[in-house]
Amino acid sequence: xxxxxxxxxxxxxxxxxxxxxxxxxxxxxxxxxxxxxxxxxxxxxxxxxxxxxxxxxxxxxxxxxxxxxxxxxxxxxxxxxxxxxxxxxxxxxxxxxxxxxxxxxxxxxxxxxxxxxxxxxxxxxxxxxxxxxxxxxxxxxxxxxxxxxxxxxxxxxxxxxxxxxxxxxxxxxxxxxxxxxxxxxxxxxxxxxxxxxxxxxxxxxxxxxxxxxxxxxxxxxxxxxxxxxxxxxxxxxxxxxxxxxxxxxxxxxxxxxxxxxxxxxxxxxxxxxxxxxxxxxxxxxxxxxxxxxxxxxxxxxxxxxxxxxxxxxxxxxxxxxxxxxxxxxxxxxxxxxxxx
Amino acid sequence: xxxxxxxxxxxxxxxxxxxxxxxxxxxxxxxxxxxxxxxxxxxxxxxxxxxxxxxxxxxxxxxxxxxxxxxxxxxxxxxxxxxxxxxxxxxxxxxxxxxxxxxxxxxxxxxxxxxxxxxxxxxxxxxxxxxxxxxxxxxxxxxxxxxxxxxxxxxxxxxxxxxxxxxxxxxxxxxxxxxxxxxxxxxxxxxxxxxxxxxxxxxxxxxxxxxxxxxxxxxxxxxxxxxxxxxxxxxxxxxxxxxxxxxxxxxxxxxxxxxxxxxxxxxxxxxx
Numbered sequence: 001x002x003x004x005x006x007x008x009x010x011x012x013x014x015x016x017x018x019x020x021x022x023x024x025x026x027x028x029x030x031x032x033x034x035x036x037x038x039x040x041x042x043x044x045x046x047x048x049x050x051x052x053x054x055x056x057x058x059x060x061x062x063x064x065x066x067x068x069x070x071x072x073x074x075x076x077x078x079x080x081x082x083x084x085x086x087x088x089x090x091x092x093x094x095x096x097x098x099x100x101x102x103x104x105x106x107x108x109x110x111x112x113x114x115x116x117x118x119x120x121x122x123x124x125x126x127x128x129x130x131x132x133x134x135x136x137x138x139x140x141x142x143x144x145x146x147x148x149x150x151x152x153x154x155x156x157x158x159x160x161x162x163x164x165x166x167x168x169x170x171x172x173x174x175x176x177x178x179x180x181x182x183x184x185x186x187x188x189x190x191x192x193x194x195x196x197x198x199x200x201x202x203x204x205x206x207x208x209x210x211x212x213x214x215x216x217x218x219x220x221x222x223x224x225x226x227x228x229x230x231x232x233x234x235x236x237x238x239x240x241x242x243x244x245x246x247x248x249x250x251x252x253x254x255x256x257x258x259x260x261x262x263x264x265x266x267x268x269x270x271x272x273x274x275x276x277x278x279x280x281x282x283x284x285x286x287x288x289x290x291x292x293x294x295x296x297x298x299x300x301x302x303x304x305x306x307x308x309x310x311x312x313x314x315x316x317x318x319x320x321x322x323x324x325x326x327x328x329x330x331x332x333x334x335x336x337x338x339x340x
Numbered sequence: 341x342x343x344x345x346x347x348x349x350x351x352x353x354x355x356x357x358x359x360x361x362x363x364x365x366x367x368x369x370x371x372x373x374x375x376x377x378x379x380x381x382x383x384x385x386x387x388x389x390x391x392x393x394x395x396x397x398x399x400x401x402x403x404x405x406x407x408x409x410x411x412x413x414x415x416x417x418x419x420x421x422x423x424x425x426x427x428x429x430x431x432x433x434x435x436x437x438x439x440x441x442x443x444x445x446x447x448x449x450x451x452x453x454x455x456x457x458x459x460x461x462x463x464x465x466x467x468x469x470x471x472x473x474x475x476x477x478x479x480x481x482x483x484x485x486x487x488x489x490x491x492x493x494x495x496x497x498x499x500x501x502x503x504x505x506x507x508x509x510x511x512x513x514x515x516x517x518x519x520x521x522x523x524x525x526x527x528x529x530x531x532x533x534x535x536x537x538x539x540x541x542x543x544x545x546x547x548x549x550x551x552x553x554x555x556x557x558x559x560x561x562x563x564x565x566x567x568x569x570x571x572x573x574x575x576x577x578x579x580x581x582x583x584x585x586x587x588x589x590x591x592x593x594x595x596x597x598x599x600x601x602x603x604x605x606x607x608x609x610x611x612x
Contacts, residue, residue, distance in 0.1 A: 081516075085513060
């Protein structure tokens with residue numbers, strides 16, 4: 001871990017906009033020094049607002065407080081918070097070259113020219129963009145732009161790195177590559193980072209802990225493993241992956257769910273329940289089956305069996321008891337069920 | 341010869357006719373007339389040799405230059421304010437700001453006299469406050485006031501158009517990197533507005549160089565070049581002199597704009 005890494009503490013932070021809409025309900029959050037936190041949720045859940053409050057781009061409502069380490073930063077302006085920020089739109093300065101963009105924060109900090117040059121070379125090498133140093137921004141591809149934006153944010157050695165959906169504007173294959181690069185980078189730097197996304201696979205890949213948000217509230221905080229396998233309610237279960245309602249287990253107090261990949265296809269009549277295949281999506285490494293079990297909701301099954309499934313076939317299925325996700329129905333609270 | 345040439349020729353023909361009829365013919369005629377006076381082609385040097393002409397040219401340049409600078413500064417601040425702030429009556433205010441666009445120079449001159457003339461509001465207020473009556477409508481200061489008033493709407497409209505396209509995340513990125521509000525203006529906002537500011541300054545400058553109606557309304561002895569041309573043409577019947585001065589006025593304005601454009605061109609080129 002980076003010895004200079006900063007811990008973050010938010011107490012009672014809320015945001016009400018001028019038109020009266022409450023984007024964020026009062027919430028508390030602690031981020032450990034060097035930790036990578038992902039704020040995950042659908043659009044409008046308040047994740048970006050929360051990030052902007054931490055950055056200092058928005059003020060929290062009266063009563064909220066923000067601490068970096070033990071220092072109260074609530075009324076400190078963004079330019080004095082020593083953060084690095086990466087935007088979905090890259091936000092590179094079009095009137096400056098790649099190199100000028102990267103050193104902008106260093107120049108503002110009035111570093112000596114040799115120190116600036118050294119840091120620039122470090123950044124160019126770290127992001128593997130040496131060849132682009134003198135290019136204009138409009139001569140770069142989306143992936144290159146986001147590398148430059150990362151280099152610019154990291155160059156100033158920020159206390160905290162904030163990333164606002166940095167991969168959303170990129171195409172799928174580039175997104176996967178840059179995602180693993182960012183993951184390696186964050187681990188190597190050991191810098192405290194807060195990453196906003198609506199993409200659960202990004203959240204899983206990057207986070208030490210995921211903060212799932214919905215309607216201005218934090219719904220669950222946990223490791224990617226916990227969020228996926230021990231979701232607190234149906235909203236979380238649905239948001240981080242697909243879930244099925246168990247067709248045979250009915251309990252007024254519990255909701256019994258299972259994930260498509262936890263289904264075992266067994267000999268006819270030997271399973272817990274049977275269903276008819278409505279559609280088959282063959283993905284190469286696996287098949288995704290959509291099944292009708294006489295229930296109003298379809299059941300999804302992912303199977304790696306090398307079997308040529310056909311629409312109309314009837315199959316028998318079994319789910320191990322420890323693979324079932326049991327949720328107290330009262331825990332569902334305000335969360336909504338995502339239709340899949 | 342490419343088979344496209346006949347068609348291209350047909351397409352360019354209307355432009356060529358308009359250009360010849362309304363630019364080449366009158367301009368060459370004007371250039372020619374400029375050389376028919378008693379001093380012949382030396383009339384074109386008169387701007388340097390005749391002290392009255394030279395003084396008039398310098399006064400016009402200084403006036404236009406300062407009008408441009410002041411208008412751009414005022415309009416940039418007002419334009420950005422209008423883009424960034426929502427308030428009651430904003431739309432009405434914006435449409436009122438564009439009102440002077442429709443006024444001829446004579447109306448602008450009249451408005452200047454109303455505020456800074458002998459019976460003007462400024463004189464009335466200054467008399468009440470200091471005991472001195474400030475009257476500057478009939479001088480180059482009055483002209484300056486009129487031109488600024490006249491130029492502001494044009495620049496504001498351009499600044500607002502450019503300002504609306506300004507991406508907020510650019511400023512946020514600069515702030516996150518530690519830039520103070522002034523550094524954000526200097527490093528992000530001004531460069532983003534620059535193409536628009538250069539275009540509107542050019543229009544502002546050229547308009548001030550050639551404006552006549554306001555000067556004529558305020559006083560006939562204000563020494564700006566369009567007034568000198570008018571005097572030479574009507575009072576002195578020095579047609580050649582008027583023609584040569586017109587050409588020189590056009591050339592100087594064109595040169596100033598050319599320099600401004602090429603200076604701005606080099607500074608936006610990629611940095612090494």
